Amino acid sequence: xxxxxxxxLSVGFRKFLLAxxxxxxxxxxxxxxxxxxxxLSYFSHPGRQPLLEMTVGQLFQESAERWPxxxxxxxxxxxxxxTFSDVLSRVDKLAAGFKKLGLKKGDRIGIWAPNDYQxxxxxxxxxxxxxxxxxxxxxxxxxxxxxxxxxVGVKAIVCPESSKRQNYAKVLLDIxxxxxxxxxxxVYSQDHxxxxxxxxxxxxxxxxxxxxxxxxxxxxxxxxxxxxIQFTSGTTGKPKAVLLGHKSFVNNSKQxxxxxxxxxxxxxxxxxxxxxHAFGMVQAQLASLHAGSTMVIASPFFNPVTSIETIIxxxxxxxxxxxxxxxxxxxxxxxxxAPVETLFxxxxxxxxxxxxxxxxxxxxxxxxxMKSIYGLTETxxxxxxxxxxELKEFTENTVGHVSDHIEALVVDDKxxxxxxxxxxxxxxxxxTSMIGYWNDEENTRKTITEDGWLxxxxxxxxxxxxxxxxxxxxxxxxxxxxxxxxxxEVEHFLESHPGIVEAHAFGVYDxxxxxxxxxxxxTRNGVKLTADDVKAYGRGRVAHFKIPRYIVFVDQLPxxxxxxxxxxxxxxxxxxxxxxxSKPK
Numbered sequence: 001x002x003x004x005x006x007x008x009l010s011v012g013f014r015k016f017l018l019a020x021x022x023x024x025x026x027x028x029x030x031x032x033x034x035x036x037x038x039x040l041s042y043f044s045h046p047g048r049q050p051l052l053e054m055t056v057g058q059l060f061q062e063s064a065e066r067w068p069x070x071x072x073x074x075x076x077x078x079x080x081x082x083t084f085s086d087v088l089s090r091v092d093k094l095a096a097g098f099k100k101l102g103l104k105k106g107d108r109i110g111i112w113a114p115n116d117y118q119x120x121x122x123x124x125x126x127x128x129x130x131x132x133x134x135x136x137x138x139x140x141x142x143x144x145x146x147x148x149x150x151x152v153g154v155k156a157i158v159c160p161e162s163s164k165r166q167n168y169a170k171v172l173l174d175i176x177x178x179x180x181x182x183x184x185x186x187v188y189s190q191d192h193x194x195x196x197x198x199x200x201x202x203x204x205x206x207x208x209x210x211x212x213x214x215x216x217x218x219x220x221x222x223x224x225x226x227x228x229i230q231f232t233s234g235t236t237g238k239p240k241a242v243l244l245g246h247k248s249f250v251n252n253s254k255q256x257x258x259x260x261x262x263x264x265x266x267x268x269x270x271x272x273x274x275x276x277h278a279f280g281m282v283q284a285q286l287a288s289l290h291a292g293s294t295m296v297i298a299s300p301f302f303n304p305v306t307s308i309e310t311i312i313x314x315x316x317x318x319x320x321x322x323x324x325x326x327x328x329x330x331x332x333x334x335x336x337x338a339p340v341e342t343l344f345x346x347x348x349x350x351x352x353x354x355x356x357x358x359x360x361x362x363x364x365x366x367x368x369x370m371k372s373i374y375g376l377t378e379t380x381x382x383x384x385x386x387x388x389x390e391l392k393e394f395t396e397n398t399v400g401h402v403s404d405h406i407e408a409l410v411v412d413d414k415x416x417x418x419x420x421x422x423x424x425x426x427x428x429x430x431x432t433s434m435i436g437y438w439n440d441e442e443n444t445r446k447t448i449t450e451d452g453w454l455x456x457x458x459x460x461x462x463x464x465x466x467x468x469x470x471x472x473x474x475x476x477x478x479x480x481x482x483x484x485x486x487x488x489e490v491e492h493f494l495e496s497h498p499g500i501v502e503a504h505a506f507g508v509y510d511x512x513x514x515x516x517x518x519x520x521x522x523t524r525n526g527v528k529l530t531a532d533d534v535k536a537y538g539r540g541r542v543a544h545f546k547i548p549r550y551i552v553f554v555d556q557l558p559x560x561x562x563x564x565x566x567x568x569x570x571x572x573x574x575x576x577x578x579x580x581x582s583k584p585k
Contacts, residue, residue: 039419041411041462047404051431052254055221055246057128059289064088067292070266075117075297076310084292087121092214094125096206099214101184101197103155105130105221108229110157111276112136112145112168114300118188118199119275120285122158123228127246128214130221134229134241135276138163138301139560146175149182152229152241152438156184161193163300169193223247226435230278230377241438248380248432253286255403259385260347260371262291262318267344269295270316272302272325279349282381283320283373293318304328308338315342322350323357324557324565327502330364334525340365349373349382351564352470352488354495355396374399374470376456378447380432383408384468398467406430409453410462423471426460427453459486476567478507478515483545485517487567493542494519494534499527504557505548506567508575509583518550518580520570522557529553550580 054062063072068085075081082090103109109131113119126133136148136157148154159168172185173195188199227246231239257263260283269288273280288295298310302325311319321329326348333340346367348357353372361367371386372395385400394401402408410424411417418424433454436444448454459471472486479485487505494503502522507515523529531551538547558569575582 041418041420041422041424042407042409043402043462043464043466044407045402045404045466049404051247051251051405053223053247054250055127055218055223055225056227056249056286057124057221057246058218059250059286060091060124060128061088061215061218063289063292070292071294072288073117073120073295073297074314076306076314077297077299078117080117082117087124090203091121091125091128092211093203093206094121095129095214096210097202097204098125098129098131098156100205100210101156101202103129103131106132106225107155108132108134108152110134110136110149110154112138112140112157112159112172113275114138114160114163115271115275115280115297116160116188116300117297118158118160120295123275123281123285127221127227128218130217130225132226132229132243135281136231137276137560138166138274142171142175145171146179147238148231148241149175149179151238153181154179155181156186157182158186158188158199161187161189161191169196172196221246223250228281229438230276232377240440240443242377243435243438244380245435248434249282249286251405252380252382252403252432253282254290256283256373256382256385257287257290257293259387259400259403260287260318261345261369261388262287262293267291267293267318268314268316269293270307270311270314270319271295271297272307272319272321272329273350274302277350278375278377278381279320279322279373283347283349302328304332305336308332308336308340311340311343312338317342317344318346319343320347320349322564323348323353324502324559326353326357326361330360331501331525333364343367345369345371347371347373349375352399354492356492356495358392358396370395372398372400374468375432378434378454379428379456380434383428383430383432394467398463398469400467402466402468403430403432406432408462408466408468410460420462420464423459423461425474426456426458426462426468428456429453476506478517480507480510480513480515480517480545483543485546487517490517490519490542490546490548493538493546494521494548496541497529497534497537499523499529500534502557504565504567504570506571508550508571508580510549510581516550516580517546517548518552518571518574519548520552520554520557520574522554550574552579 064084069083072084072087073082109126111119111122123133161169169187176182185196187193187196223246226243228244230242271284296314299306373382374384375382383403383406386395387401407429409427412424429452457474461469472488490505491503501524503519505519508518510516534551535547558566574580
């Protein structure tokens with residue numbers, strides 16, 4: 001396993017490196033007469049405050065001491081309300097229970113569960129015990145969960161007995177014999193499940209002295225140590241296991257709290273995004289600790305009706321979501337015309353949003369204070385985000401401004417910097433970068449350069465003011481007759497149509513052009529459109545080769561648990577129905 005401490009270089013040393021970089025590329029970039037110093041697509045945002053040297057467990061204890069009687073977490077579907085003091089008491093008991101089971105610092109404990117309050121307790125308890133928490137998608141099936149356990153050597157796993165159509169305990173008991181590291185299955189259930197341990201029993205396992213020792217041992221855990229493993233989406237090959245550290249989480253969440261304006265007053269957050277995802281961990285669970293905010297779990301899995309009802313009932317002031325989640329909230333609000341009056345701000349992330357979506361949020365939810373965020377699992381969530389009080393044109397047309405203590409660089413396919421305003425691959429460097437891929441030195445080296453630049457794989461445009469725009473994922477780019485086309489650009493022009501709610505574009509096989517564009521479109525309720533209507537709308541607005549040849553109207557879209565659209569499933573569906581040609585075998 002490659003353990004690499006990625007530190008932000010001193011300002012002087014950064015300038016030296018960039019000077020050498022500019023000398024190396026001078027002939028290429030001065031041929032146009034432009035100044036390299038002025039036009040190099042590089043931006044460094046050092047920040048006004050130093051980075052915190054603190055663990056997640058210490059951050060939670062500090063929050064509990066500041067706001068002991070303030071509600072920390074509310075689970076609507078479980079009818080549970082816990083204060084910060086309640087949570088600290090329970091997580092230390094649980095942390096001591098984990099240690100009593102034989103778990104040690106650096107061991108891995110998995111959480112395979114939907115958004116239940118036990119997920120949150122388990123995560124904080126793991127950080128307090130120095131154990132690395134492994135977040136696992138609750139939608140994963142048997143083969144996927146077995147891969148995760150074996151990949152990182154999970155020693156214990158926390159789960160509900162069952163949820164939806166998934167019997168978690170049964171699946172884990174079935175694969176336990178094939179997973180030699182898995183010693184303990186911890187189930188939160190009133191009834192005992194043979195072969196497992198009850199969550200409540202683990203909480204009660206340690207003595208008072210052992211529980212008190214947890215608080216005294218916090219300084220023994222290094223802020224530079226790993227505290228979480230996230231699995232990538234795995235769109236190509238098996239998911240990679242991303243190891244992230246305490247310091248990254250603490251500081252990234254502090255920045256999120258500041259820029260989301262959680263610090264402006266006591267906020268109540270309606271949580272739509274899943275706990276296991278980096279978005280939910282940093283922007284919700286941890287950012288709330290810096291501000292004393294209350295997290296409200298509307299439902300175990302995202303349900304837009306329940307979320308709207310929860311916002312009204314609990315008078316929530318903040319809510320988060322991916323673009324698809326926001327579209328669903330708008331749909332529900334459009335039908336119900338519910339009195340959503342308490343929302344102060346909203347955050348959108350997970351994938352780029354179109355300007356039209358921001359306008360619809362304002363129209364239907366009367367929410368003017370929207371924030372954009374952008375990041376990757378490998379960057380501990382957020383590396384670009386909106387600034388408080390910024391102009392709407394920045395919020396609606398960019399993914400935000402470079403975060404504090406982060407350097408951003410946009411390069412061409414040879415690794416040389418492009419000019420500001422020109423597309424290229426985004427590289428970033430700073431405290432947010434992952435420690436590495438677990439037991440995968442080869443892919444770690446491919447992703448992080450020798451001097452600490454993390455390659456995002458995103459085609460990106462960086463402006464001189466520090467704001468940026470995503471053009472698309474490099475791997476999603478399609479080539480039609482020699483023309484490079486990014487699906488995101490196609491989707492944005494389609495979503496500007498007043499009758500279209502969502503559009504998702506991707507490449508399909510063509511024997512003449514190599515690839516053609518297919519767009520799956522969901523229209524507003526009651527709106528009738530034809531493929532010819534959509535194509536006519538595109539003429540004069542975008543180049544002819546960006547107008548989709550194949551247009552499929554859909555009522556539902558396949559999504560991941562984190563709310564992202566699964567385009568590979570869309571492609572499989574339209575190919576299986578014969579709506580588009582399939583690549584010859």
